[in-house]
Amino acid sequence: MSNWLVDKLIPSIMRSEVKKSSIPEGLWHKCPSCEAVLYRPELEKSLNVCPKCQHHMRISARNRLNIFLDLEGREEIGAELEPVDRLKFRDSKKYKDRLSAAQKQTGEKDALVAMQGTLIGLPIVACAFEFSFMGGSMGAVVGERFVRAANVALEKRCSLICFSASGGARMQEALVSLMQMAKTSAVLARLREEGLPFISVLTDPVYGGVSASLAMLGDLIIAEPKALIGFAGPRVIEQTVREKLPEGFQRSEFLLEHGAIDMIIPRNELRPRLSRVLAQLQGLPTPVLPISLAKEAEPDELEPLTKENEAPISE
Known part of the structure; x- marks a missing residue:
């Protein structure tokens, strides 16, 4: 019996363990909505949208800009800016320790990434919130990067696009963070005066000071499917009004x-549809879509905008 254990069973178990350990970690991902187990390379090809239930999973700010902008000619804006703990703020942790942990986790210096580049040949400036960085909260660096991005759009006479995903103003920066609401709103007023489009794309989730300022000031406000959008969260509202909220309350479909x-646009349709709309808003030639993208643009979006249906750019 002992020979059988030593000669057969133990080597078999060891071979099995070797096979298991040879499978790379992170190769599979479970959809948080339908719980389907998805092959990660295929999931990344579908832009982190579940092929089973079409659930739009969160993606990093840098990855979002990389898949949205053309490959050539990207240039980051305000990359050198870093947050400073002016107030020496401390709750259960020191603010500077929270910053260090968030920077290590995300590889970003703060919660907004801004770039200038092109969208199917159209010059644009785009920025995206990094929700994994302290909940995408807006502090001094986020506000300054957004303003610099808007100033580049003013200088280049091109559109500004912002992908919002935020819990609101950053409490650790107190009034400094609240000032960013006024600061970002003021620069958007300058864009409007110059007749340059600002497109706000709302992704899951958008709350607080960000939704109360820049996120809702777009000439065109777009959302991804089933994104949560509001000022206070649904649980806070329920506790305040002491009533049951409607089904789907604060989801993008409810807001539409x-x-x-x-409008609501799926992630894989954003590039072709937005490029057409931006060209029409600015009176530019309609961009020629690659065959792979032309399939994604819906027929309604390919028709010229009329006075009745075009988004307002200036008063």
């Missing part, structure tokens, strides 16, 4: 139905 946003 009630006129708070202009």
Whole structure:
């Protein structure tokens, strides 16, 4: 019996363990919505959208800009800016320790990444919130990067696009963070005066000071499917009004139905559809879409905008 254990069973178990350890970690990902187990390389090809239930998973700010902008000619804006703990703020942790942990986790210096580049040949400036960096909260660096991005758009006479994903103003920066609401709103007013489009794309989730300022000031406000969008969260509202909220409350579909946003566009359709709309808004030639992208653009988006349906750019 002992010979059988030593000669057969133990080597078999060891071979099995070797096979298991040879499978790379992170090769599979479970969809948080339908719980389907997905092959990560295929999931990345579908832009982190579940092929089973079409759930739009969160993606990093840098990855979002990389898949949205053309490959050539990208240039980051305000990359040198870093947050400073002016107030020496401390709650359960020191603010500087929270910053260090967030920077190590995300590889970013703060919660907004801004770049200038092109969208199917159209010059644009785009920025995206990094929700994994302290909940995408808006502090001094986020506000300054956004303003610099808007100033580049003013200088280049091109559109500004912002992908929002934020819990709101950063409490660790107190009034400094609240000032960013006014600061970003003021620079967007300058864009409007110059007749340059600002497109706000709302992704899951958008709350607090960001939704109360720049996120809802777009000439065109777009959302991804089923994104949570609001000021206070649904649980806070329920506790305040002491009533059950409607089904789907604060989801992008609910906001579209009630006129708070202009349209919902799936992630894989954003590039072709936005390029057409931006060209029409600025009176530029319609960009020629690659065959792979032309399939994604819906017929309605390919028709010229009329006076009745075009988004307002200036008063």
